[in-house]
């Protein structure tokens with residue numbers, strides 16, 4: 593449930609209610625909003641707890657949270673969450689653009705990409721150092737060496753680094769180098785990993801599992817929020833359907849749906865969502881039109897030679913043209929890109 597404090601409630605009243613929530617066996621999370629402060633009281637609820645909290649001084653009302661996800665829901669927090677991680681801002685007026693290769697392949701490759709995507713308007717650099725590959729014989733990533741190349745590219749360009757963390761035991765290592773930890777689609781329901789990134793000081797980009805429902809995605813986000821990390825961006829990257837004309841099916845209705853259900857920002861990945869370079873630009877434009885707070889796009893200096901996902905990567909020119917088109921839509925919708 594949520595304890596909604598009266599407008600102008602004092603800090604002492606808020607602190608007192610936090611203690612009351614704890615003493616009733618629930619976990620308090622204080623959310624200071626523009627209009628009101630609410631204390632989310634999370635845990636196994638009992639009817640008598642509501643009455644006990646309602647009588648607290650400075651309390652306006654106590655409401656149930658109907659959604660199964662609590663901290664992620666708009667019932668708890670009406671103001672949209674704006675995430676800032678270095679040069680990347682997601683969730684405000686600005687549409688974040690995370691771009692770069694699927695995999696970090698060499699120092700030169702990631703540096704060239706960083707310079708090119710930055711000059712075309714990217715606000716963060718992506719690149720996988722730990723790669724989740726379907727086959728154990730495919731390129732698995734440069735691991736820590738790749739993280740070092742990413743950090744050097746940040747040094748050279750000022751772009752924030754977004755990179756995947758695949759395992760709980762790697763969270764502290766990846767957090768040393770990354771500005772944003774990407775939890776990949778295959779790991780969306782790896783609950784230990786979600787708890788671990790929830791304890792990291794870094795923002796998290798949580799990708800939707802290819803067969804996960806919206807509710808499962810939001811409950812996965814809830815794990816991260818509940819572990820103490822409020823900076824979670826959700827990423828629609830396509831789901832598995834009977835369709836074969838695209839690698840995955842990219843449902844853009846999830847952007848509108850998520851905006852109705854959660855305060856967390858929503859990023860769209862048209863690269864994995866379509867799996868074909870020629871479909872990416874139009875779907876990137878459509879994502880911005882649907883209200884996406886950010887895009888994540890695979891860009892490679894020479895997609896034909898990419899060590900992973902070249903068939904869905906844009907070259908530098910295609911990326912620049914795509915962003916120029918997206919920008920027109922963003923401007924029409926009063927957003928900055």
Ligand code: PEP
Nearest residue numbers: 694776777778799829864
């Ligand atoms: C990626 O971003 O390169 C990636 C592996 O994405 P996903 O987890 O969505 O498949």
Ligand code: MN
Nearest residue numbers: 694890900901
């Ligand atoms: Mn990829």
